[in-house]
Amino acid sequence: MNNEQVIIEQLDHLGQEIALLTDSARSLRELRDDLSPRVNEAVKVLIEELAEIEADVQLEDLVSLLKNLMRNVRNLTWSVEQLKNLIDFIRTVEPLLKSVVPQGIIYLDKLEQQGVFQVLASMMGVLEKIADTYTPEDIEQIGNALVPLVGVVKKLTAPEALNLLDKAAEVPARVDLSQAKAVGPFGMLFALGNSEVKQGMGVVLELTKALSLLKNGDGAEESGA
Template sequence: LNYSMDMLKNLIDFATMAEPLMKSSVPQVIQSLDDLEQNNVFKIADISIQTLKKIGKTYTEEEFQQIGDGLVRLTGLLRDLTSPESLDLLEKAARLPGAVDLDAAKPVGPFSMLGAMSDAKVKEGMGVLLELAKGLPAMKKS
């Protein structure tokens, strides 16, 4: 009985000491959780978990290990692609398919290629293509 009374006294002392801390920290925790909810962090976490479940059902452990290794390399690639010049090029390249009518493309022979070179846009496009071609040898295995 003495032990129980001591424990009850300790619990009361703890509650008395913790009350001021709880009064200030609980509203802060609630505010932090509200901020997370307002910024859709919980929705993103839920979607991420659902996606991971789908991945877990779809791929074997070995396949997922390979995907993980690939993601590490892709992360390095993303680092390289985030330079302003790379992003500008990628944005322009992404808009290109919507800016041209590929259905209007016709077969081209040597003479029609020569004739197309009188078009300023074709000349400029060939210039861009040649500049890109200069960088292609870097893709060869050394």
């Protein structure tokens, strides 16, 4: 191979490289032509947006913000780590929440159907009326009086007391006051021939004996005083 052939080959190779460079330059020029309108539009919009906040943001503010960011890099890092921990926690409890939340909704719906929330709302209304009617001192006095009343109610929960109250509650339904007539001493003696009247008198006597506890209680208190 002589020198002329070598030169020709190098020229061909150089021509190919120049062609590649020409194609690259053409592609870059086309890309520039395509991007120029978009870049110009973006720059225009950016200038307009910055013009709107020009009165509120100064260069000194940006410098101060940059300084604060640099001074609080550790705090920002800690915040990011805590955020990551929070995300991990949410991902961990997410399966549990998927099962618990529907059950909670079903339970709350059941309470609503049973009228529990309506009862609570009514109770709140009653409390509001009590608050409007009585002072805190009155409520405190009522609360102090409720303590011995609870003891009385506890005594009424005895089976004997409940049985007596249950039977006493049936008495008004069995009494017909329209049939009541004036009765004198002889009428009372005549009525004693009725077995129900006799049983009623026996009950009255038993209750009268029990009422003596009221007197005995007063006497015990007086003697104690």
